[in-house]
Amino acid sequence: MYRLYGNSGMANLAPHMALETIGAPYEMVRVDTASKEHQGATYLRLNPTGRVPVLVDGEQPIFETAAILLHLADRHPDAGLMPPVGTVERGLAYQWLIHLTNSVQVAYLAYYYPERQVADAALADSVRQAAEVRAGELFDLLDKALAGRDWLTADRPGIVDFMLLMLTRWGRNFAGRPPRLLPNIGTHAARTAALPAVIRAFEQEGLTQPWY
Ligand SMILES: N[C@@H](CCC(=O)N[C@@H](CS)C(=O)NCC(=O)O)C(=O)O
Known part of the structure; x- marks a missing residue:
């Protein structure tokens, strides 16, 4: 089970497209950036950079949009979201x-x-x-x-x-x-x-x- 933290149209959007393509169970968790929730202690424990998004895979948070995308592509090779390794x-x-x-x-x-x-x-x-x-x-x-x-x-x-x-x-x-x-x-x-x-x-x- 994944949890993707983000806010409408922010950098979570691309990982969100990937998760919808993959079809694995996930929860989208809205971060209220207007009230600076992403700078608060609870969020900073997941993503110490104080930016959105962060993906939590099981218990492991992963931040940086490109890293999240690569991780999802690697975890779900059958979805074909990246060309095969070594090509x-x-x-x-x-x-x-x-x-x-x-x-x-x-x-x-x-x-x-x-x-x-x-x-x-x-x-x-x-x-x-x-x-x-x-x-x-x-x-x-x-x-x-x-x-x-x-x-x-x-x-x-x-x-x-x-x-x-x-x-x-x-x-x-x-x-x-x-x-x-x-x-x-x-x-x-x-x-x-x-x-x-x-x-x-x-x-x-x-x-x-x-x-x-
Ligand atoms: N390199 C980071 C950049 C993340 C980033 O700057 N996200 C923006 C939203 S698109 C953000 O958190 N903005 C709120 C802020 O900077 O206070 C990533 O790709 O995850």
Whole structure:
């Protein structure tokens, strides 16, 4: 039995898609981030970074979205959420998952929490604008990588696609160029968001259309 802690549309969304795809029993536990529940002692015992999400597998908490996704894919190989170990496709999946978490997600964290990047709060708007530009550059690269492909790393959808859809969604309110407007990102998002398990995750998190 798993427990996934998170809040609507936050970084728990991709693991939520994975759990719905796998079909193993799990409980979604809502963390009230508005009242800073994720900074409280009870939550910090599960995830000492004070961020969402955290997955509890049995008694063991695992934090970091990409690690949770990889763990779920490993635990349920029959779900085919990662290419087989030792294949070139697996290497490509590692490449993109780490890029998504290490570069794209980092740009988003600067976009959503710009005040944390600067000592002078007056500079926060400028940080946010720069983060949107940086995310846009990274999405241009992802759009190229998707040319001629249905899924980012394999011939079937997997955790990397779930992570990409979640990050595509996070840019839906960009002032300039939301990622969905890029041709391949847009079709990838539509394709992934049409999967029944993904639809269930969106709906269970109470997310209303447009999803990305
Ligand atoms: N690298 C971490 C980042 C987690 C993260 O920053 N989560 C955001 C939500 S998407 C969060 O906890 N925000 C609340 C806060 O920072 O106070 C992961 O992927 O798990």
